Amino acid sequence: MALGKQAKTLSDKQIKAVLSHVEGTRYPARDRVMVLLSVKAGLRAKEIAGLTWGMVTDSNGTVGDAIALENKASKGKRGGRTIPLNTELRAALVDLHTIALRDGKAGTDKPVIHSERGPGMSAASVTVWFHRLYDALGMDGCSSHSGxxxxxxxxxxxxxxxxxxxxxxxxxxxxxxxxxxxxxxxxxxxxxxxxxxxx
The missing domain is CATH 1.10.10 (Arc Repressor Mutant, subunit A)
Structure with missing residues (x-):
């Protein structure tokens, strides 16, 4: 990707505006986690889509202290990695996990990010979701890669x-x-x- 074509970075003020905006969406807990996975863990759209509860929960079934991103959920053959959880992101994951437990969607193989019509979202759907989000806020030049x-x-x-x-x-x-x-x-x-x- 040429330097002039890169997605814009977000200021703290913009991140705050995005998080405030998603509080009023249909799935605020899920949407908050999507934003925070991008800006506080640096995940790609493919990784957000491929993240399962087993990658964020510990042996007790509770949200752990790190994301254990598997190669299959990442880019390339060795894209998997361990990312310590930012405090704000961990709290958002705990909230979303509580909802997933209530709805019977917290199995280790279940996607963290659910879709309205199916069990999970595709990488393309995540990309479109971010595009619509930034477009609604008038943040030109921002994309799923901005976070x-x-x-x-x-x-x-x-x-x-x-x-x-x-x-x-x-x-x-x-x-x-x-x-x-x-x-x-x-x-x-x-x-x-x-x-x-x-x-």
Whole structure:
């Protein structure tokens, strides 16, 4: 994907607006999880569609502390990875899991993201869902990949504070190459100015 064609990253204000918007949808708990899987775990549309309850629950059947994304739900043969759960995302998954348990849809092989007409959504349906969401909010240039780019960019900016490196961001994103991860990261002009002054 050419640099000029990449999905836009989302500001904190935009993320807040998106989360506020989905509170009024027909399936607010599901929709909140979809948004947070994108911006707080960096999942692709295919991964959101392929995520099952077995990948987010522990041996006790409760939502765990990480997503154990399997290769079959990801991109490529080795796209599977473990992603620690962001606190906000975990809380949203707990809420959705409670609903799934009530409705008999919380089996380990059941999709986390249900559709209105069937058990789960396809990757294409997830992509369309995000397109409609951003279109309704007038967020031009945003797509299902915007949350993922936002996640990677934010993680790259904060990784040193966490005591890590870009290699950690690469592994969280499930990229086979560090060069791919670097293409996802949106630069920050203010940070560049501050950095040059520090040198």
């Amino acid at each position: 993922r780019r936002t996640f990677v960019t934010k993680a790259a900016k904060r990784v040193v504070e966490a005591g890590g490196s870009l290699r950690d961001v690469q592994e969280l994103a499930g990229h086979s190459s560090l060069a791919t991860t670097q293409r996802y990261i949106q630069g920050d002009s203010d940070a560049k100015r501050k950095l040059v002054d520090m040198v």
